Amino acid sequence: MQTAEQTLNEILTLAAAHFKVPREKLSPDDDFFKALGIDSLQTLDLLTKLENHFHVELPDYELQGVSDFRTLAGKIQVRL
Amino acid sequence: MKDFKGQAISWELKNGVIELLLHRAPCNELGSLSLNELEQFAAALDVAEKDAHSLIVHSELKSGFCAGADLRELYERSEQMEKSRAALGVREFLERIHRVLNRIDASPLTTIAAVHGVTFGGGFELALVCDLIFADKLARFAFPELRLGLIPGFGGIPRLKRDLGNGVVRDLLLTGRSFNATKAQQIGLVSQVVGEGEALRAARATAAQMGKFDRHTAAVAKQFIKPIPHDELRHEIDIFCELFARPAVRAGLKKFVESTDAQPYLP
Numbered sequence: 397m398q399t400a401e402q403t404l405n406e407i408l409t410l411a412a413a414h415f416k417v418p419r420e421k422l423s424p425d426d427d428f429f430k431a432l433g434i435d436s437l438q439t440l441d442l443l444t445k446l447e448n449h450f451h452v453e454l455p456d457y458e459l460q461g462v463s464d465f466r467t468l469a470g471k472i473q474v475r476l
Numbered sequence: 477m478k479d480f481k482g483q484a485i486s487w488e489l490k491n492g493v494i495e496l497l498l499h500r501a502p503c504n505e506l507g508s509l510s511l512n513e514l515e516q517f518a519a520a521l522d523v524a525e526k527d528a529h530s531l532i533v534h535s536e537l538k539s540g541f542c543a544g545a546d547l548r549e550l551y552e553r554s555e556q557m558e559k560s561r562a563a564l565g566v567r568e569f570l571e572r573i574h575r576v577l578n579r580i581d582a583s584p585l586t587t588i589a590a591v592h593g594v595t596f597g598g599g600f601e602l603a604l605v606c607d608l609i610f611a612d613k614l615a616r617f618a619f620p621e622l623r624l625g626l627i628p629g630f631g632g633i634p635r636l637k638r639d640l641g642n643g644v645v646r647d648l649l650l651t652g653r654s655f656n657a658t659k660a661q662q663i664g665l666v667s668q669v670v671g672e673g674e675a676l677r678a679a680r681a682t683a684a685q686m687g688k689f690d691r692h693t694a695a696v697a698k699q700f701i702k703p704i705p706h707d708e709l710r711h712e713i714d715i716f717c718e719l720f721a722r723p724a725v726r727a728g729l730k731k732f733v734e735s736t737d738a739q740p741y742l743p
Contacts, residue, residue, distance in 0.1 A: 437543075440593070441593070444657075448613060448658065453656075456653055457651070457653060
């Protein structure tokens with residue numbers, strides 16, 4: 397099983413590629429809404445991308461209040 | 477009428493395929509404008525069906541297929557009216573949109589919803605009237621109505637029950653969570669999952685194939701396998717209207733409309 401750090405890195409890489417933001421500008425504790433410049437609809441795109449990439453289901457209510465990549469990675473890690 | 481260009485929807489009949497396009501920003505919210513034009517579309521179907529074999533419903537907006545009912549309009553109109561008049565207005569709206577959706581559901585054409593992005597609430601219900609749903613990888617489906625103190629009101633539950641197991645219906649309805657396209661295909665809701673931006677192309681390819689089949693046989697087969705749950709649909713309107721009269725709904729709508737939450741679409 398991959399480590400939490402690997403999961404976090406993959407999320408950052410995937411988010412950077414999908415929303416066309418330079419990977420080096422994203423940090424684990426960034427607010428992803430601000431860092432990626434996305435709204436709630438685009439957040440759903442990110443959620444879908446992550447579910448498809450990691451082959452997990454992430455109920456959207458688990459994302460309520462989650463706004464940084466590190467916490468997001470933790471939510472995914474426990475479902476791997 | 478072979479083509480129409482409206483403010484919320486447009487349609488065109490070409491080579492036996494009617495394409496119904498949704499294009500009302502931000503995400504094809506279904507309000508009175510959309511309903512007026514959808515009623516025109518339903519009336520036009522009577523003529524257009526004679527020259528067509530398939531119907532494709534899709535959205536040209538990047539945000540998605542359809543985010544559902546126009547909650548802002550629903551809230552603002554309700555606020556301007558007395559409670560009893562608002563309730564009557566909601567019932568009338570629901571009965572009108574049910575007539576349109578039942579008409580599409582019962583069409584002898586083979587109907588395909590080509591969806592991407594947000595396919596929530598009334599948008600999900602619009603897709604469910606179609607015979608087939610093709611989804612791109614980023615499509616998501618949800619019934620978030622319970623967060624407003626409501627149930628889906630455009631025929632969603634009876635149609636979902638028609639197509640899927642009751643356990644899945646309960647999951648979607650009671651949790652309000654959204655399913656991605658892969659999950660939706662696993663449970664039998666989506667026929668084909670395609671790459672990003674490819675749903676319309678796949679729908680057109682399938683519609684072209686449908687054009688090779690005998691129309692009468694296809695229509696008879698559809699009528700046999702896809703009954704319209706009229707009693708449950710009427711019951712759904714009654715339940716929706718009963719719930720709509722409760723104060724919790726106005727509070728829920730107000731909260732949604734005034735929300736500055738970064739994730740208002742998340743249940």
